[in-house]
Amino acid sequence: MTSVRLQVDKLAPHINRALNALDAASRKVSLEPALLELVRSRVSQLNGCAYCVDLHTRDARTAGETEQRLYALPVWRETPFFTDRERAALELAEAATSLTEGPVTNEVYGRAAAEFTEVELAELIWTITVINAWNRLGATARPWPLDRPRSRPGQ
Template sequence: MPHSDSISRVALKKITPDVSGAMGALHGAAVSAAHDAKLEPELLELLRIRASQINGCAFCIDMHTKDARAQDETEQRIYALNAWRETPFFTDRERAALALTEAVTLVHDGRVPNEVYAEAAEVFDEAQIAALIWAATVINAYNRIAIATRMVPGGYVPKQKNG
């Protein structure tokens, strides 16, 4: 049953275009940092989906699962992502990124534990860890924007996979 709401929500891009533009620029800078650090776009989509699942952001889950499929991600891995620790479907590198993402997303549950950071440091260099933290931070901010403004999922069409 679709969620209905009788209260109209603010159109952030329209009302605060400078702030919305700054958020877009932050996203672009985070994507550039991830690219420069040679992080795989597929890994970033897993990170975005997982944070969005934790936050309950239907709009972002819809968007990033579509983007992941456009990057040739398998349905099996997407479906199992919310239980990634219980599956054999993810690499050690992906597991470290997912654990770090979960810790950043759930920072109120005990900060980012040293063991989670150390696990990430075993498989990622400093530039990659920085890019992962930025990517997690940006998707968490976008989750909050989409949830607060009740963005409706379903209409997003992904860009085609790059070459």
């Protein structure tokens, strides 16, 4: 199990409160909760934040997401399980998360802009930005322990 490295939330509580406030604001949006959790889950996968992958896949299930789609999320391009709107959101999320490969292209942005209103697109970009911030904390400092794994039935 991954152990806590540094409790940044407790050592710099004023910054933690600010990020929590930003996170709360990013959740007061018009976008579908299941779509947002798909985006948060995929970004967390890309960033290697185990805590956030666990958290947001659970939240996605609560928002009505299916196991099949969650399992297929890493290969969403290769499956028929996602709508054009979801594909545009996931593509934008991946591009905005992988900025070392270059800025988000006009083509990727254009596909997202075709599926979302300007307000929705702004909300989506903020959601992607906020989860990337949380992922960087989680993947670097590991300030929160993961739950102990549950034993499998029969063990």
